[in-house]
Amino acid sequence: MEEEHHYWDDRRRMADGYPPGLLGVRPGMMQPHGPLPPRRPDSSDDRYVMTKHAAIYPTEEELQAVQKIVSNTERALKLVSDCITEQDKPKNKEDEKKDAIKDRDDSQRALKGVMRVGVLAKGLLLRGDKNVNLVLLCAEKPTGTLLNRIAENLPKQLAVTTPEKYEVKCCIPDAAILLNSYTEPKMQVTITLTSPIIREENMRDGDVTSVMVKDPPDVLDRQKCLDALAALRHAKWFQARANGLQSCVIIIRILRDLCQRVPTWGALPSWVSVAVICSGRCIKPTVELDFGMVQGNLLIAQNNIRF
Numbered sequence: 001m002e003e004e005h006h007y008w009d010d011r012r013r014m015a016d017g018y019p020p021g022l023l024g025v026r027p028g029m030m031q032p033h034g035p036l037p038p039r040r041p042d043s044s045d046d047r048y049v050m051t052k053h054a055a056i057y058p059t060e061e062e063l064q065a066v067q068k069i070v071s072n073t074e075r076a077l078k079l080v081s082d083c084i085t086e087q088d089k090p091k092n093k094e095d096e097k098k099d100a101i102k103d104r105d106d107s108q109r110a111l112k113g114v115m116r117v118g119v120l121a122k123g124l125l126l127r128g129d130k131n132v133n134l135v136l137l138c139a140e141k142p143t144g145t146l147l148n149r150i151a152e153n154l155p156k157q158l159a160v161t162t163p164e165k166y167e168v169k170c171c172i173p174d175a176a177i178l179l180n181s182y183t184e185p186k187m188q189v190t191i192t193l194t195s196p197i198i199r200e201e202n203m204r205d206g207d208v209t210s211v212m213v214k215d216p217p218d219v220l221d222r223q224k225c226l227d228a229l230a231a232l233r234h235a236k237w238f239q240a241r242a243n244g245l246q247s248c249v250i251i252i253r254i255l256r257d258l259c260q261r262v263p264t265w266g267a268l269p270s271w272v273s274v275a276v277i278c279s280g281r282c283i284k285p286t287v288e289l290d291f292g293m294v295q296g297n298l299l300i301a302q303n304n305i306r307f
Helices: 010-015 044-056 060-087 093-102 118-122 144-161 196-203 208-212 222-241 246-261 270-280 287-297
Strands: 111-117 131-138 166-171 176-181 188-194 299-301 304-306
Touching (some): 044 246, 060 111, 060 131, 060 144, 060 176, 060 188, 111 118, 118 131, 118 222, 118 246, 131 222, 144 166, 144 176, 144 188, 196 222, 246 270
Parallel strands (some): 131 188
Antiparallel strands (some): 111 131, 166 176, 176 188
């Protein structure tokens, strides 16, 4: 789908609302967005929430490490896309002249672009988070062959973009490439391959013409690719709905920490908690309001979440 395409052009990136930086809401940082209604005095709960938020917010060292590995990965993937495009160009002279006129038209690319998803895109990193996620959009259904080509080219292009050393692993069952840093604090980037074609096909299930199209024998796991597309939509929704609400980001980060530490809360899917908190559109971080919404809107029973 068009809304999921994120091409390599930086100007297009800004126009499409590329995910924000890693910071989210820094402790003590205020983000005014137009006129605000009169604020009531801070309660003891408000002060506790802000103290808790400061305690779970990533350290500067962790933020710098994530920023470095993500930026290096994104630049290297751009070079991988260029390399694969060159390798896949037609070999005869006439076609080469036509391609030169097109000047590397994006329609010729097998790899369309990369986007940040999950807590990385939403600015919801917690102290101690070591794994972040990127989604690599492909023109066609991604295959194991394409995944291996990317994994083979990625270390070479990383060497061009940075002196840092990284370990690159293929994980075909997860339709992903894992990139690990060697320096402390050690970080991991999970790059999942997907294509909007998969969701379009999924929406046409039952259509006779869709049954006639044969997939490549090594096509990657369909559900993993669909999950990656869903993560893209979640990131875009969050940017449009929650990024302007400082209290939402604060409370969601605290709720993430709670879900990781307390097994009972661990049954709450992260996307559901984000949707519930953002639906309140609260002006300031009132823990009674937000957790009251969770209590009033969700029924947690046998690990099934229902509205």
